[in-house]
Amino acid sequence: MWKDWVRPLVRPLPQWATIALASPQQVVTATLRWDSSSADVTVDHTVASLNPLVIATSVDAGQHPVLEYRDNESGKLLGALHLVRDASDIGATSLAFYRVASGDHHCLSVPRRSWNAWLQNRMMRKNRSSNGLNTDPVAVQQLMIAYLCPKPVVLVSVNTDGHQNIFPMDLIGPLDRRGYFSLALRTTNVSVPILREARRVALSHVPATMKQVVYRLSEHHKQALTDWSALPFAVRSSREFGIPVVAEARRVQELTIVHSQEIGLHTFFVCRVVSDETGVHVAQLHHTAGFHQAHRLRRRVPFAEV
């Protein structure tokens, strides 16, 4: 059909793909390279802030490392971020923070790559006020590269005497070597002051089939939940803290917050895992970059989109 041929010429790829994937993901490996050293950071790097775009890791990789994302099956380099050490990393946690200086990906052919980026950037500039990221198109292109490692989506539950809430997050992840788990949350989120004070939170790793309801709960980034019983799914109490969590979660983790700091528009919470329960064995909701899915489609091994 001529339309299938013309569409990629005039319409950008979607920035994000929402996919169903077994967790922890095994499709992409992330490696930090610096001087003549390298370290596998698949479970040891996370986005700490979107604006500026900052990556946190336990690994001290010098001043100018490169973060590479490689497909595990083909060995192909999917993309890379060029990083610069950020001076703000001094803190109780000894984590290293890196600003993203530039990035490139290899998921599309050379002409299509630049053309698609141009189309996406034009659309982002047009819809700037509604893109929800509050950041410039170049940083969003770099963020999409960071999403080459598919990011699991969780529902974060907060419960204190005066405040209850549940909202989706994907800027999360383990910082394995130091035994931390981090959350990067927009400082405007209504639960941020409560989290700073209560220092406890529970994560429900959600089945991919819950996509619609999970997206609807993003309204709770702005307003707290009034009643746990009003949720359209069953909840149960988490093991140690008794915080309401998704009864049919794939996995439930309880975290204590040991450190928090503002980075740009986000508050970066550094946590320790207190409990980790495995639930139902189903595919988890994940996000990856749209150009990653386009690459998989071309290889005839697409992710299952939901």
Ligand SMILES: Cc1cc2nc3c(=O)[nH]c(=O)nc-3n(C[C@H](O)[C@H](O)[C@H](O)COP(=O)(O)O)c2cc1C
């Ligand atoms: C699946 C999903 C995951 C999200 N993950 C995060 C996150 O990790 N951190 C964050 O600050 N906001 C996260 N958000 C919230 C949105 O980025 C956004 O802040 C929220 O929807 C309010 O947008 P607005 O302030 O632009 O209207 C997530 C939203 C959804 C639907």
